[in-house]
Amino acid sequence: MSTHAAIAAHTHRAVPGYLVSALAISPNAGIGSAVQPRNPADPLASLGHSKVYERESTVFGEGDAAGSVFRVMSGMVRLYKMLPDGRRQIIGFLQAGDMMGLAFAAQYLYTAETVTATTIQRIPRLELDALMDAQPAFARKLLSATTSELMAAQDQMVLLGRKTAAEKVATFLLRLSDRKGGKGDEHTIDLPMGRSDIADHLGLTTETVSRTLTKLKSTRLIRILVGGKLELLDRDALADLAGGF
Amino acid sequence: MSTHAAIAAHTHRAVPGYLVSALAISPNAGIGSAVQPRNPADPLASLGHSKVYERESTVFGEGDAAGSVFRVMSGMVRLYKMLPDGRRQIIGFLQAGDMMGLAFAAQYLYTAETVTATTIQRIPRLELDALMDAQPAFARKLLSATTSELMAAQDQMVLLGRKTAAEKVATFLLRLSDRKGGKGDEHTIDLPMGRSDIADHLGLTTETVSRTLTKLKSTRLIRILVGGKLELLDRDALADLAGGF
DNA sequence: CGCTCTTTTGAGTTACCTCAACCACGGTGG
DNA sequence: CCACCGTGGTTGAGGTAACTCAAAAGAGCG
Known part of the structure; x- marks a missing residue:
């Protein structure tokens, strides 16, 4: 079962992003800059605040209480799940614009660690919810990004199962x-x-x-x-x- | 790379559905019944119309123009992607309540075939869009379902890659x-x-x-x-x- | 430069695949 | 009613892609 998720297409390569992929980063959202004026191109810009993580550090772990969502501004992050005996499956690598931690559950379902030094924006779940309420178009954008992510996950299944x-x-x-x-x-x-x-x-x-x-x-x-x-x-x-x- | 999709959690087993999983089917949405009065429990009920497919028949194919989304009302459907040389990866099996074909792209990215005789509701993309516009709460529900689907896809990656x-x-x-x-x-x-x-x-x-x-x-x-x-x-x-x- | 950690290379093993035969069942028709 | 046939499932024997274990060779760092 699982993983069928339907939701069709977008011709291949059309969308570069994956994950709640590549939500446009506003050019003026500088490192460390928190609260900014509303930016129609990047409604997330004014939410939460950014932080620089050093390489090989943990952002959150599988099972941690999930109170925020995160957006990678620069650098690279790996997401993975682990089996009880330590075997690991890396779900994906995130780059600038990718989001992680989006979900409607109490805990994170995978671990997020930086690969390189990485700037990450942390957005409290509540703020994200408020933004979705205020801007239905943003909710649609999130849905679209999540759907793209799902497509990418399906490609990965083909890779893992049959290549x-x-x-x-x-x-x-x-x-x-x-x-x-x-x-x-x-x-x-x-x-x-x-x-x-x-x-x-x-x-x-x-x-x-x-x-x-x-x-x-x-x-x-x-x-x-x-x-x-x-x-x-x-x-x-x-x-x-x-x-x- | 792909498939990272973040979006966290919901403790395991909490959600039974997968795909744009298990959007509640209203009890009164009988087979073949199309246009019905609004039903708060199932906003999709009044959209499109249902059709019975016999076992082992194709609902849509990878690459077909994507004009509608589908919801399985009863029976079972398999979704799969194929490599050029014929190797096949079944993305998932859909059951009552599961949706497929949701996407923001011109073509379906996988093929959908019935396993058993199956009743499927076909909903034109435009009608779904209209419903999302009219009921922001529904858009949120779709996002939630898609997110659950993504989680399931990630579990499947662990299975395929490491088990x-x-x-x-x-x-x-x-x-x-x-x-x-x-x-x-x-x-x-x-x-x-x-x-x-x-x-x-x-x-x-x-x-x-x-x-x-x-x-x-x-x-x-x-x-x-x-x-x-x-x-x-x-x-x-x-x-x-x-x-x- | 010495030390550590990662990557590469090598040799042997194995889980799963491939190819092939056999079997069980359900439908069809005589 | 039963022989036939087609399809799907099981079982067997052997092969191989990828794994494991091991050691050497780099690469990065203080």
């Missing part, structure tokens, strides 16, 4: 690349997370991720650069390998 | 059992879908599903009954095996 290790890694790299529209060198992507994070996101082991990347490197599809960066040398070949999505 | 075959099957059986709150013999569940449907939902092959069920049978955890029914003999042992969720 080979090579397909998984290729898909992952292409997604990362699509995510950050344009900024920086085209074809060069950031891989701030470690191999074990990638492994736990793709349902593999670190060794398999490493071996797969090595193979992609030796077949000239990618180049691994210093500082956690990576270059896509043959996007088309990678897309073929990825087999859809 | 063994035995854990997958045990989890699946328990979910099915939890789903149908109470109706019929406690501990007896319906398995109207075939082994290959189960396999494609759990990221396994039909043979592995069959072998795993046989093992559960021989260890006295379940009993397989005629007519696609199955009895859970030792729920606790199954829950142990399932390892969470």
Whole structure:
């Protein structure tokens, strides 16, 4: 059962965001700036307040009382769930604009940790509710973002359930690349997370991720650069390998 | 990347529904009954109209133009996505109250087929939009349902990425059992879908599903009954095996 | 530079898959 | 009423992609 969620489409790649994805960040919402005047482009801007988290720190844990929702302003966050014996599944990586913690429940259902140093806006649930009441259009936007997130989750199910290790890694790299529209060198992507994070996101082991990347490197599809960066040398070949999505 | 979708919680098992799950069906919304007076308990009741689909028929396909959303009134539907080479991932099985096709995109992103004979309400997108405009509370309900759906999708990611075959099957059986709150013999569940449907939902092959069920049978955890029914003999042992969720 | 942590590489194992046969059931038609 | 057939499920035997365990090689940091 579960996970059917219907809700259809939007042609692939149309929406870059995932999660309660990419709710536009107003340009003037500077770091640490709290209460600001209403901004039609970013109704969330004036809510809650931002905070800088250092790398590898916990924002909230699975099971914690859920009083706020969060929006990533910059940096990267991983969300994961854990089985009793410690096996971990990373639900997703969040980047600027992504929201987390949205829900209608008493506790968070996954843990959120920063990968890099990250600025995060914390918005009390009550304030969000008030905003939804005041601006029905905003509630619609949230619904739309959540729906996109669900679509992404369904793509991930296909990946986890039916793709080979090579397909998984290729898909992952292409997604990362699509995510950050344009900024920086085209074809060069950031891989701030470690191999074990990638492994736990793709349902593999670190060794398999490493071996797969090595193979992609030796077949000239990618180049691994210093500082956690990576270059896509043959996007088309990678897309073929990825087999859809 | 994708699938992070934040949005927290609601303690497990709290919500039975999934998908834009289980939007209450008003008791008086009989089969085929279209336009009805407003019903506060089921604002959708008066929209669109219902139709009976025979078993194993297609409701809509991945890529079809998406003009309507659908709600399952009775029966069972499977939603799936397919890779170019035919590998299939079943996103979920829908039962009474579940919605599908909700989205803000031009095409459906998965295929919907009936498993059994099924009654489905078709609601034009425009009518749904109008209802959301007219009743902000309904939009909130939709958001809540979609969020629950997302949580379920995240559980499914854990299953697909990190569970063994035995854990997958045990989890699946328990979910099915939890789903149908109470109706019929406690501990007896319906398995109207075939082994290959189960396999494609759990990221396994039909043979592995069959072998795993046989093992559960021989260890006295379940009993397989005629007519696609199955009895859970030792729920606790199954829950142990399932390892969470 | 020494230390730690991560990544890579290697060797051997295994859970699950593939291929294939067999079986059980339900429908159909003679 | 029963032989036939088609479909779906089970069982078996062998193969393999990915895992586990282990060690070496980098990379980052004080």
